[in-house]
Each structure stands twice: as C-alpha cells, then as structure tokens.
Amino acid sequence: MNRSTLSLAGAVVVLAVLTGAASLTGGDDSAAAPAGSAVRLPVQRSTLVCPAPSQSEFADTTYASFTPVTTTEGGGTGTGSGTGSAQLATAADKPTVLSPPLKQPGRTVTYTTEKTDAPALVGTADGSLAPGWAAGQTTVVDAGPGRGLLGTSCLTPDSEFWFSGASTADGRQDYLHLVDPDDAPAVVDIELYGKDGLLKTSAGDGITVPGKGSTPVLLSTLATDKAADLTVHVVVRSGRVGAAVQATDASHGADWLPPSAEPATTLVMPGIPADATSVQLVAFAPGSDDADLTVKLATSTGQISPAGHETLHVKAGMTASAALGDITKGDAGSLILTPGNLHAPVPVVAGLRITRGTGSKQEFAFLPATAAIDTRASVADNRDKAATLALTALKEEARVKVTSWPGAAGGTAVSRTVEVKAGTTLSLQPVAATAGKGSFAVTVERLSGGSVYASRELALPLNGVPMFTIQPLPDDRGTVEVPKAESDLTILGK
Known part of the structure; x- marks a missing residue:
C-alpha cells in the first residue's frame, strides 16, 4: 500500500471517529447547536473514591449515592443511550459491590x-x-477518643490537593488517606x-499507593x-488518587478535613454556623x-469587617493563622478573602477550623475555601431538620433553585427558588423529600x-x-462542552 492510500485511509478513519463521536454523545437533534459551535452534553462516566471510615468499635457509617436528573441545553433530559449504572465497591483486586446499587437519577440509595x-x-457511574x-x-462515633460526627463527600481522583488546617500538635491525630482507583x-x-x-519530613517523598488500594499516612x-496549624500539599508523581485528612482531637471530637479549592486571589468559605464558639483561619x-x-x-x-482581623498578611511559603473567635455572633x-490594596493579587489557599459548644461538650469541623457553583452541585446524605444549606453571593445577586430528592423510602421531589442578595x-x-426519617x-x-x-x-447532637460536620458544594461538572461535528467528504479531495 502506497503513502497516498495510507493518507486516504487515515482521513476516512478520522472522519468516522468525529462523526461517530457527535452521534454517540447523546442529546436530541432539536437541541443541536449550529454547525461549528459547541454544545454542553452530559458526561458519560464518573469515578469517585471514599476513604476508609473510622476504625472505632463505636462507629456507625452510612454511605449515600445519588445522581440528579440532568437537563440538556435543549430542555430535554436525555443523557445518551442506555440506563447506566453507579456502584460503590471495595478498593481491591476482587471488589465487593455494596448494595443496593443506584438504579435511576433523582433517587437516593444508602448503605450502612x-x-x-x-x-x-471506589465507585464508577456511567450512562x-x-x-x-x-x-x-x-460516620457517628458515639463514644471513645474519636467521638464525633465525621462527614465527607466522596472525591474525584486528581493529581494535586491542598489541605488547610491540619495539625501535628499534641492531642491531635491526623491521618492523610490516599486512595488509588486504578490498577x-x-x-x-x-x-x-x-x-x-x-517542614523537614523523613518519609514524605515517593509514597506508593497500591493499585485499587489505599494508604493511610499519620502526619505526625x-x-x-x-x-x-499546617498546610498539607499532596502531589501525585504518577497515577491519580483521592485524598482526605481524618482529624481526631482529644477534646474536640473528630471529622474529615476536605481539600481546599485551588489557589486563587479571592476565596470564599461559605457556611460558618450561627452558634460557632471559635473559628480559626488558616x-x-x-x-x-x-x-x-x-x-x-x-x-x-x-458584609462586615471582623474587629481586629480586618486584614491578614501571609508570607510566601509559610502558613498564617488567625483566631477569629465567635465571629458570627448568632x-x-x-x-471572604480578597486581595488588599497595597500589592498585586497573590493566589492563596485557605480553610477554617470551626468549633461549637464549650467545655467537655465541644465538637469541631472544617470548612475549606470552596469553588463556585457554575451550574449545579449535589449532596447525597441529608436528614430532616438536621441539614442546613449556606448560599453566598459576592458582587451580584443570584437566583438559585434548591431541590430535595427522595430516597429508598419513597417520596416526591420538592423544589424552591430563592434569591441570594x-x-x-x-x-x-x-x-425533607423522603417519607419518615430516611436520607434524601x-x-x-x-x-x-x-x-x-x-x-x-x-x-446530629x-x-x-453539638456534633456536626460541614461539606463544601463545588460544581458537579456533570456536563462537558463538546464541539459540534458534521461529516464533510470534501476533505478527502484536499
């Protein structure tokens, strides 16, 4: 076969791939964008990892899984061919699938x-x-040194993570959990x-996380x-992992420290509880x-300026902290952190350690800087009268739709639209969208x-x-921008 024949064959293959991609990604022809433009279509595969929960003999852990109903640009709800599947399984060579599996969008399933x-x-969802x-x-740990309410969203694997507010101090025991979803x-x-x-570390470089496995690392x-007050930077040399820090304090309970949003010049930490007795900024x-x-x-x-803490100076390569006390005052x-007026904006990472209660009845949780919601965000496990959403708008008013979706016990989705000034x-x-006291x-x-x-x-006091946990709600990235492609046989003659 000569070179020109090879070129022609290659062009036909490329054309077939482009045309096929446009037809297999799903969506209705009526929703198609004009030729040459792009259209947002639902993703076809998602991967999440969940760290190992508390090893306390007093621990009770509930997993919740949920996919929202996705609407395409044309107003339809098509997400491609097939019904799809979504399951959480043990991170092992021979995984054990947890049941029940998720069977349809708009319905929550749980496992305890x-x-x-x-x-x-490790979980995978498709279709x-x-x-x-x-x-x-x-996870609820009702007794022992790890007593507390520990909550975390399962994470999308990535190659870099920042954590603000970890500790190696006496009385704290922080484990960095690394989970590898791949072979x-x-x-x-x-x-x-x-x-x-x-800090000089003795064994922080070249840590191997086994394929389809997990590795806990005690930071101390x-x-x-x-x-x-520590900042933890996790960099993946090869592969990808999910990462989260489990923090246990001798007097403040235990919780998960989620990763912070990527370094930015403006950061938002939404949702400090009204009754917070102590807030530490890192x-x-x-x-x-x-x-x-x-x-x-x-x-x-x-917006107000906290008295005595109107500004914060952060030296390059160093962690700064500020004790903000009971800043919310009910x-x-x-x-909100924004650049000062004296110098050019500098990207930073940040987070909060929040304490509720006093004396021996204290409990802490963490709230990292959070990315904005461009389109939609979801949280799977909520309980009636126990869940509270915090919505924050910056320079412009925002109109937001909040929808509760039923769980296994049945129920009806409930929506409300609110204005955030x-x-x-x-x-x-x-x-609550679920009958009884079930998760939604x-x-x-x-x-x-x-x-x-x-x-x-x-x-969940x-x-x-006052046991509590806070999860940030970044955008779920449930859709992706796909260029519009059409067959054009004239390229074969060029």
Missing part, C-alpha cells in the same frame, strides 16, 4: 455498616447515572508547611515539629510573593445572576454534644 475494618471504596453523580459517607500503583509526595515554612510521623501562599488579604464576613444582611455567615449569606433548611439528596442550581458558593452542615 458498623464494621471496624470497613475499607476504602444516565454519570452526570453529576455524588456519593458521601457519614497501576500511584506515587505521591507529601509536603507540610508551618508558620516558618516547609513525617515531621518532628509539633505544629497546630491560609498559605504557595508562590514566591507575600499575600496581603482583606477579610470580610458575609452575613445575612451584608448570625450564620461566610468568610449580593454580599450576603442565605441560610436555609431543605424540605439535595441539589443546588444557579439559575441566573452572579457567582454562588455553597456548603451543607449536618448537625448526641448526649449534649
């Missing part, structure tokens, strides 16, 4: 375990159950940054320094320049207006302890 050796999980698939785990091992480097910069074993500037930040609290009526709010935080309890899912959709930032607090 009391096993002390409950493993990390109609892939767009916006959300899963989470909620091949992943290699990970861990960096710890304190108030004086990078990596460095001899005792630091109360920030880090990963570049070569210092950051000067303006600190604001977005309350239900507008009015739930969101912390510019520079404010709106706190609301979603209406909630979606937050930005309909119009400016950027929206959101989180969900779950409060026990024996006088």
Whole structure:
C-alpha cells in the first residue's frame, strides 16, 4: 500500500471517529447547536473514591449515592443511550459491590455498616447515572477518643490537593488517606508547611499507593515539629488518587478535613454556623510573593469587617493563622478573602477550623475555601431538620433553585427558588423529600445572576454534644462542552 492510500485511509478513519463521536454523545437533534459551535452534553462516566471510615468499635457509617436528573441545553433530559449504572465497591483486586446499587437519577440509595475494618471504596457511574453523580459517607462515633460526627463527600481522583488546617500538635491525630482507583500503583509526595515554612519530613517523598488500594499516612510521623496549624500539599508523581485528612482531637471530637479549592486571589468559605464558639483561619501562599488579604464576613444582611482581623498578611511559603473567635455572633455567615490594596493579587489557599459548644461538650469541623457553583452541585446524605444549606453571593445577586430528592423510602421531589442578595449569606433548611426519617439528596442550581458558593452542615447532637460536620458544594461538572461535528467528504479531495 502506497503513502497516498495510507493518507486516504487515515482521513476516512478520522472522519468516522468525529462523526461517530457527535452521534454517540447523546442529546436530541432539536437541541443541536449550529454547525461549528459547541454544545454542553452530559458526561458519560464518573469515578469517585471514599476513604476508609473510622476504625472505632463505636462507629456507625452510612454511605449515600445519588445522581440528579440532568437537563440538556435543549430542555430535554436525555443523557445518551442506555440506563447506566453507579456502584460503590471495595478498593481491591476482587471488589465487593455494596448494595443496593443506584438504579435511576433523582433517587437516593444508602448503605450502612458498623464494621471496624470497613475499607476504602471506589465507585464508577456511567450512562444516565454519570452526570453529576455524588456519593458521601457519614460516620457517628458515639463514644471513645474519636467521638464525633465525621462527614465527607466522596472525591474525584486528581493529581494535586491542598489541605488547610491540619495539625501535628499534641492531642491531635491526623491521618492523610490516599486512595488509588486504578490498577497501576500511584506515587505521591507529601509536603507540610508551618508558620516558618516547609517542614523537614523523613518519609514524605515517593509514597506508593497500591493499585485499587489505599494508604493511610499519620502526619505526625513525617515531621518532628509539633505544629497546630499546617498546610498539607499532596502531589501525585504518577497515577491519580483521592485524598482526605481524618482529624481526631482529644477534646474536640473528630471529622474529615476536605481539600481546599485551588489557589486563587479571592476565596470564599461559605457556611460558618450561627452558634460557632471559635473559628480559626488558616491560609498559605504557595508562590514566591507575600499575600496581603482583606477579610470580610458575609452575613445575612451584608458584609462586615471582623474587629481586629480586618486584614491578614501571609508570607510566601509559610502558613498564617488567625483566631477569629465567635465571629458570627448568632448570625450564620461566610468568610471572604480578597486581595488588599497595597500589592498585586497573590493566589492563596485557605480553610477554617470551626468549633461549637464549650467545655467537655465541644465538637469541631472544617470548612475549606470552596469553588463556585457554575451550574449545579449535589449532596447525597441529608436528614430532616438536621441539614442546613449556606448560599453566598459576592458582587451580584443570584437566583438559585434548591431541590430535595427522595430516597429508598419513597417520596416526591420538592423544589424552591430563592434569591441570594449580593454580599450576603442565605441560610436555609431543605424540605425533607423522603417519607419518615430516611436520607434524601439535595441539589443546588444557579439559575441566573452572579457567582454562588455553597456548603451543607449536618448537625446530629448526641448526649449534649453539638456534633456536626460541614461539606463544601463545588460544581458537579456533570456536563462537558463538546464541539459540534458534521461529516464533510470534501476533505478527502484536499
């Protein structure tokens, strides 16, 4: 076969691939964009990982799985051919699938375990159950040193993570959980940054995470320094992982520390509870320049400057912290960090450690800086009168649709549309959509207006302890922009 014949054959293959891709991604012809433009279509496959829960013999963990009903640009709900599947399974060569599996969008399924050796999980969703698939785990430890409410959303695997507010101080025990969803091992480097910069670590480089497996790393074993406020940087050399920090405090309970949003010049931490008794801000500037930040609290009526903490200076490569006390004063709010006026904007990462209660009845949770919701976000496990949403708008008012979706016990989806005024935080309890006291899912959709930032607090008080956990709600990235492709046989003659 000569070269010109090979070129012709290659062109036919490319043409077939482009034409096939346009037809197999799903969607209605009526929703097609004009030739040469792009259309947003639902994703066809999603992967999530869930870290191993608490090993306490007093732990009770609930997993929840949910996919929202996806609407295409044309107004339809088509998500491609087939019904799809979504399942969580143990991260092992011979995985054990947890039941019941998710069978349809718009319905929550749950699974509960009391096993002390409950493993990390890897989940995959495809077809109609892939767009916006959300899963989470909620653990109640009612006694012992790990007493608390631990909640985390299952994570999308990635190659880099930042954590603000970890600790190696006496009384704290922080484990970084790394989960590899793929067959091949992943290699990970861990960096710890304190108030004086990078900590010397003895074993933070080249940590191997087995394929389809997990590795817990006790942070205090990596460095001899005792630091109360740390920034943790996780960099994956090869492969990909999901990463989360499980923090246990001798007097403040336990919870998961989620990864922070990527470094940015403006950061939002939405949803500080109204009754917070102590709030600790932890920030880090990963570049070569210092950051000067303006600190604001977005309350239900507008933005205010916290007295004595109007600004924060963060030295390059060093972790800065500020004790904000009971900053909310009975009015739930969101912390906003913006560049100061003295110097050029510098990207930073940041997060909050939030405490509720006093004395021996204290409980803490973490709230990292959170990415904005462009279109939609979901949280899978909510309980009647225990879940609270926090919605924050910055410079522009935003119109938001909040929908509660039923669980296995049955029920009807309930929606409401709310307005979030510019520079404010709106706190609301979603209406339960499930009969009885079962778990239900909630979606937050930005309909119009400016950027929206959101989180969900779950409060399950026990024996006088205000046990709670907070999960940030970034955009679910349930759709992807696909270029419009059409067959054009004239390219064969060029």
